[in-house]
Amino acid sequence: MGELLRVTAAIARKDLKVEWRTKTAFVSSLVFAVLVLAVLYFARDKTSVGDYDLAPGALWVTFTFAGMLGLNRAFLLERENRALDGLRLTPTTPTALFLGKVVGNLVFLGVVELVSLPLFILFYDVPIWRQLPVLLGVVALATVGYVAVGTLLSAMVVRTRFSEVMLPVLLLPFLVPPIVSAVQLTWRILALRPLSEMTGWLSLLAAFDVIFFTLSLLLFEAILVE
Amino acid sequence: MDVVPGEALMLVGGNGAGKTTLLRLMAGLLKPNRGTIHYSGAVGMVAHHTMMYDALTARENLTFFGRLHGLPRDGRVDRLIDLLGLTHARDQRIATYSRGMLQRLAIARALLHEPDVLLLDEPLTGLDDAASHTVLDVIDELKRRGAALVIASHQLVELIGAVARVGYMVAGRLAALEPIAGLDAGGVVSRYRELVAGDG
DSSP, X not given: OHHHHHHHHHHHHHHHHHHHHHOXXXXXXXXXXXXXXXXXXXXXXXXXXXXXXHHHHHHHHHHHHHHHHHHHHHHHHHHGGXXXXXXXXXXXXXXXXXXXXXXXXXXXXXXXXHHHHHHHHHHHTOOOTTTHHHHHHHHHHHHHHHHHHHHHHHHHHTTSTTHHHHHHHHHHHHHHHHHHHHHHHHHHHHTTOOGGGTHHHHHHHHHHHHHHHHHHHHHHHHHHOO | OOOOTTOXXXXXXXXXXXXXXXXXXXXXXXXXXXXXXXOOSOEEEEOXXXXXXXXXXXXXXXXXXXXXXXXXXXXXXXXXXXXXXXXXXXXXXXXXXXXXXXXXXXHHXXXXXXXXXXXXXXXXXXXXXXXHHHHHHHHHHHHHTTOEEEEEOSOHHHHGGGOSXXXXXXXXXXXXXXXXXXXXXXXXXXXXHHHHHHHO
């Protein structure tokens, strides 16, 4: 177990160090997030669409597509100089590699989300400070499932010629349950609805996380074999 | 085909003859359609690509791969960097390295965990004379230590003295596996031509 954690941490740390040096995906994701939030804000008719109606969708469209840029980068990095072969020549297990990539992607997306969230509050003027812990919990829950499936599919498409195009095409259908749940929960949180109205969506989100995290972990080894 | 501890075997063949594919199969990077590959101990490989990250320095790359191998932090990273003549550039990102420097670093990565089986695909590509001699010295040292080496290369003149047997690859098959038996580079090329002609 200690060995698994050590290797997982080494892989995640390496990915984050490379991203810190290049900032390729982070800057793209952030610029994208600001653009989406701004475009959706200015494109609507304020007299017919209220802040609370638009805000949950805007938030999750932003997170979903900004995160996609980071997920794409996760395995493109391993294609560079065939670094994935270097990893496979070490005793690193597919489980450790998958977990390392998931942790790296979670930290990456977490930072993008944390930077985007104040912009979201600013644009949509939603007083969420009191509900912030609950909202962060929902964001975390939705992000775990998203990143698990995204990491698996990112590894799958990286050997294809159009991996940047293939990832959204394959990933978006899987994201319907968690993103719809997250939008519904965000709307209820912003509208100060009672917890009893959220349990169904929370259960769906948690079930998605457990099922798809486990499936992604189990399928990852098969994807690594050329 | 077998390679015993302390032996170096060279694979020769034209472009597309299957040398790299055979090495990738031996390393476990490809799955064979049929047949089996057995080895004991750890495997290291030097390939056409460095298998490392451009945004990291030489020291960071080697330290990372050392961690994955579960190696202690005993200074071996710096020793290998020194041995392969990269001391002056150890803290530079490898994106700034020349072809020869990358090749030396790739060799350092392959030696990091002191492998029992070392697979070398064109190990002298891009190296100057001094670096080539260093690599040949490393090959000799590995043989003395009991490692088994398989080397695929077109650079017969430089490597012929380091190997005991030659495997001739023709059209994806091992056409012959023979002792060097006093052949020089020209003799190996002649023998290869005979086999290609026989195959056709």
